[in-house]
Amino acid sequence: MKIAAVIVDVPSRQTDRPFDYKIPEKWEDVLQIGMRVVVPFGTRRLQGFVVDIKTYSDVKSLKAIEAILDVAPVLNEELLRLGQYLTETTLCFAISAYQAMLPAAMKAKYEKEIRLVDEKYRDRLHPNVQPFFSNRSAVSWKELENTNVLSRLQKDVQNGYLEVIYHLKDKAAKKTIKYVAFSVPEEQRKKAIESLPANAVKQKQLLELLLFNEHLPLKEVLERSGASHASVKTLIQKGIICEYEVEAYRDPYGQHHFAATQPLMLTEEQQQALEPIVNSIKANEHQVFLLYGVTGSGKTEVYMQAIEAVLKQGKEAIVLVPEISLTPQMVERFKGRFGSQVAVLHSGLSIGEKYDEWRKIHRKEVKLVVGARSAIFAPFENLGMIIIDEEHESSYKQEETPRYHARDVAIYRARFHQCPVVLGSATPSLESFARAKKGVYQLLTLTKRMSENGLPAVSIIDMREELRSGNRSMFSRTLFEKLRERLDKGEQSVLFLNRRGYSTFVMCRDCGHVIRCAHCDISLTYHRVQQRLKCHYCGHEEPLAYSCPSCGSEHIRFFGTGTQKVEEELTKLLPQARVIRMDVDTTSRKGAHERILSEFGAGKADILLGTQMIAKGLDFPKVTLVGVLSADTMLHLPDFRACEKTFQLLTQVSGRAGRHELPGEVVIQTYTPEHYSIELAARHDYEAFYQKEMALRRFHGYPPFYYLTLITVSHPELIKAVSVTEKIADYLRAQLSKEAIILGPVASPIARLHDRYRYQCMIKYKREANFTKILKNVVDRYQQEMSQGELLITIDTNPYMMM
Numbered sequence: 070m071k072i073a074a075v076i077v078d079v080p081s082r083q084t085d086r087p088f089d090y091k092i093p094e095k096w097e098d099v100l101q102i103g104m105r106v107v108v109p110f111g112t113r114r115l116q117g118f119v120v121d122i123k124t125y126s127d128v129k130s131l132k133a134i135e136a137i138l139d140v141a142p143v144l145n146e147e148l149l150r151l152g153q154y155l156t157e158t159t160l161c162f163a164i165s166a167y168q169a170m171l172p173a174a175m176k177a178k179y180e181k182e183i184r185l186v187d188e189k190y191r192d193r194l195h196p197n198v199q200p201f202f203s204n205r206s207a208v209s210w211k212e213l214e215n216t217n218v219l220s221r222l223q224k225d226v227q228n229g230y231l232e233v234i235y236h237l238k239d240k241a242a243k244k245t246i247k248y249v250a251f252s253v254p255e256e257q258r259k260k261a262i263e264s265l266p267a268n269a270v271k272q273k274q275l276l277e278l279l280l281f282n283e284h285l286p287l288k289e290v291l292e293r294s295g296a297s298h299a300s301v302k303t304l305i306q307k308g309i310i311c312e313y314e315v316e317a318y319r320d321p322y323g324q325h326h327f328a329a330t331q332p333l334m335l336t337e338e339q340q341q342a343l344e345p346i347v348n349s350i351k352a353n354e355h356q357v358f359l360l361y362g363v364t365g366s367g368k369t370e371v372y373m374q375a376i377e378a379v380l381k382q383g384k385e386a387i388v389l390v391p392e393i394s395l396t397p398q399m400v401e402r403f404k405g406r407f408g409s410q411v412a413v414l415h416s417g418l419s420i421g422e423k424y425d426e427w428r429k430i431h432r433k434e435v436k437l438v439v440g441a442r443s444a445i446f447a448p449f450e451n452l453g454m455i456i457i458d459e460e461h462e463s464s465y466k467q468e469e470t471p472r473y474h475a476r477d478v479a480i481y482r483a484r485f486h487q488c489p490v491v492l493g494s495a496t497p498s499l500e501s502f503a504r505a506k507k508g509v510y511q512l513l514t515l516t517k518r519m520s521e522n523g524l525p526a527v528s529i530i531d532m533r534e535e536l537r538s539g540n541r542s543m544f545s546r547t548l549f550e551k552l553r554e555r556l557d558k559g560e561q562s563v564l565f566l567n568r569r570g571y572s573t574f575v576m577c578r579d580c581g582h583v584i585r586c587a588h589c590d591i592s593l594t595y596h597r598v599q600q601r602l603k604c605h606y607c608g609h610e611e612p613l614a615y616s617c618p619s620c621g622s623e624h625i626r627f628f629g630t631g632t633q634k635v636e637e638e639l640t641k642l643l644p645q646a647r648v649i650r651m652d653v654d655t656t657s658r659k660g661a662h663e664r665i666l667s668e669f670g671a672g673k674a675d676i677l678l679g680t681q682m683i684a685k686g687l688d689f690p691k692v693t694l695v696g697v698l699s700a701d702t703m704l705h706l707p708d709f710r711a712c713e714k715t716f717q718l719l720t721q722v723s724g725r726a727g728r729h730e731l732p733g734e735v736v737i738q739t740y741t742p743e744h745y746s747i748e749l750a751a752r753h754d755y756e757a758f759y760q761k762e763m764a765l766r767r768f769h770g771y772p773p774f775y776y777l778t779l780i781t782v783s784h785p786e787l788i789k790a791v792s793v794t795e796k797i798a799d800y801l802r803a804q805l806s807k808e809a810i811i812l813g814p815v816a817s818p819i820a821r822l823h824d825r826y827r828y829q830c831m832i833k834y835k836r837e838a839n840f841t842k843i844l845k846n847v848v849d850r851y852q853q854e855m856s857q858g859e860l861l862i863t864i865d866t867n868p869y870m871m872m
């Protein structure tokens with residue numbers, strides 16, 4: 070007898086282990102490790118992953134596997150092992166790790182149904198329940214859920230008259246296209262056409278089309294012959310043709326034509342960066358490279374020529390790009406060079422489209438995937454290289470379970486495949502640059518920009534000075550003048566604002582009261598179009614207040630600046646300017662992002678105004694001015710990476726100007742012009758920033774000098790949240806070594822969210838032998854309370870969100 074060990078689809082501590090199931094004899098040769106199956110679990114039917122096949126089990130009476138969902142394993146041995154690694158390093162459940170590796174379409178969905186156990190019980194059902202079963206033996210839970218017979222129903226279930234059945238729905242629907250073809254042998258086809266009545270002109274035309282084609286899509290046949298569906302039916306009934314379905318991919322870039330490109334002649338610097346990468350590819354040698362190259366220095370060309378070397382070896386490559394910069398421009402560069410060998414994965418695709426791209430990889434129909442974070446799990450089996458572009462981006466860290474960082478996963482996979490990882494950035498994360506300095510990563514440097522003009526000149530404008538000299542506008546005189554100059558010359562400008570909405574918050578000028586969300590400890594944001602205040606954390610909305618809820622004063626005003634407000638002022642100051650706004654509000658519809666960018670690229674606007682979305686990856690030849698309206702917005706966030714993020718963002722934004730023939734210029738407006746993040750970004754001096762920031766990190770004991778783990782406890786009652794956090798902190802102090810520093814308990818920067826109080830405890834440590842085990846003990850200790858009550862504990866072993 071063969072037995073399968075299955076990880077079932079219940080993310081909980083008690084079920085976080087394989088369960089044994091008998092493999093029915095008929096499937097003994099079919100079932101493989103890494104396939105999805107359906108198994109009985111208690112009263113339910115669940116989806117699960119087969120993680121082992123064996124011949125012995127300690128369990129006496131085994132239940133049998135009920136269905137196999139895949140024809141080939143969806144997780145190979147490497148990915149199964151990677152799942153183990155994720156459970157260990159991020160403290161997630163195995164099922165969450167496996168699900169994170171597959172497209173959402175393959176995640177199981179369940180439907181509950183109430184079924185009559187036997188006809189003989191029909192009359193015994195409670196009179197109020199009976200009508201629901203009057204002419205059927207099963208009723209869906211949806212239909213019953215909101216009726217008033219639930220308690221009766223429960224009794225009938227307890228009595229054994231009714232049972233609860235769970236249906237598993239596989240959402241992974243494949244798209245199919247209808248085709249038609251002759252069903253009579255070739256030599257009889259002409260005769261079949263002649264045998265049709267003389268007036269069946271269209272039917273004849275249809276068949277003639279098929280004479281010259283093996284088969285044709287039904288839709289095409291109908292269009293070209295002008296025949297109707299009815300004629301097709303008649304021909305099928307007569308046995309002349311047949312109709313069948315062929316599996317098809319949904320191709321999001323289907324109508325898009327990508328102009329083919331050839332490898333460029335590399336510069337000396339590029340050549341020197343490429344060589345060690347190619348050597349490592351050829352030698353099957355695992356190594357991590359940090360490609361540190363200023364914006365516009367030609368990193369992408371280096372990536373592409375390295376990929377070429379990988380493909381020459383008959384291997385595959387993964388290229389990760391931050392979601393935000395996975396623009397059509399970026400896709401075009403890879404598709405233009407590698408054509409149909411490329412699959413693209415990002416969140417803009419529908420569930421079906423993502424599933425189809427995944428299947429192309431799984432079936433080995435493509436050699437290269439370009440995608441956002443989760444593309445790191447692409448099921449390639451012969452990986453030759455992994456590239457992470459803009460490696461410093463915090464979007465590579467997943468902020469829900471499994472809380473993995475794509476860089477760690479990349480290194481794990483590359484080690485398994487003995488191939489290189491290339492991390493690229495103009496502003497590497499401190500962690501990576503420090504590793505490169507220590508020789509853990511190999512540093513490759515591109516110092517020169519491709520364009521003749523070099524890096525753009527940056528001017529810093531002190532907005533306090535502007536105010537003092539009477540300028541109350543959000544545009545400094547310098548920025549305004551330069552914008553007008555660009556308009557006159559017919560050149561384009563990009564304006565960057567790190568905010569969304571019309572105005573960030575509403576404050577009373579008399580008493581200082583700020584209107585906050587009733588459920589979260591966050592100020593509400595004013596949205597002008599709807600005239601409402603919204604919470605950006607929980608979605609709570611309320612109408613705009615016209616007087617202060619605290620003191621009744623009518624001097625209640627909007628503070629801060631949002632993209633909408635800038636747009637308004639801009640149209641007032643420069644009425645002749647054509648402005649396009651790009652932020653979360655204007656890009657929520659599918660494809661809006663692309664549309665806005667292509668309009669701007671086609672010169673349909675003079676000024677592109679946007680949030681961080683526009684900071685990355687854009688490359689427009691006519692952009693000669695970049696303005697940052699307020700460089701300080703990120704600087705004061707309660708996050709030890711705030712300065713690093715500000716520096717990175719300013720550098721990225723500046724990098725958008727003057728990438729081609731026309732020289733570029735950057736204007737940064739700020740209230741703290743003396744801050745090193747701003748000053749050094751203006752001088753394009755990454756090295757100096759690195760030194761300064763490292764000294765501060767060392768002083769305050771932050772990464773890369775210490776590892777961090779953040780434990781957040783939340784509960785509707787404040788006292789409970791505090792006391793649990795206190796107990797956890799005490800336990801950690803007792804268990805961890807003297808070197809570990811435990812901060813807290815303290816209230817989280819967002820002290821209340823969704824009506825729950827949030828407390829946290831931060832652990833800084835260098836090495837701790839039993840760290841994972843100690844953290845697991847914490848979870849175990851509160852497991853029961855968490856599954857039964859309102860308590861929630863999240864542990865992030867590499868936090869990027871400090872709020």
Ligand code: ADP
Binds near residue numbers: 366369
């Ligand atoms: P990065 O990724 O470092 O920001 P890009 O790869 O976008 O830089 O390169 C900037 C520009 O320089 C692009 O337009 C690219 O086509 C061009 N470029 C890159 N390498 C070369 C080369 N060897 N010769 C000519 N042009 C190049």
Ligand code: ZN
Binds near residue numbers: 607
């Ligand atoms: Zn809220």
Ligand code: ZN
Binds near residue numbers: 578579581617622
């Ligand atoms: Zn007031």
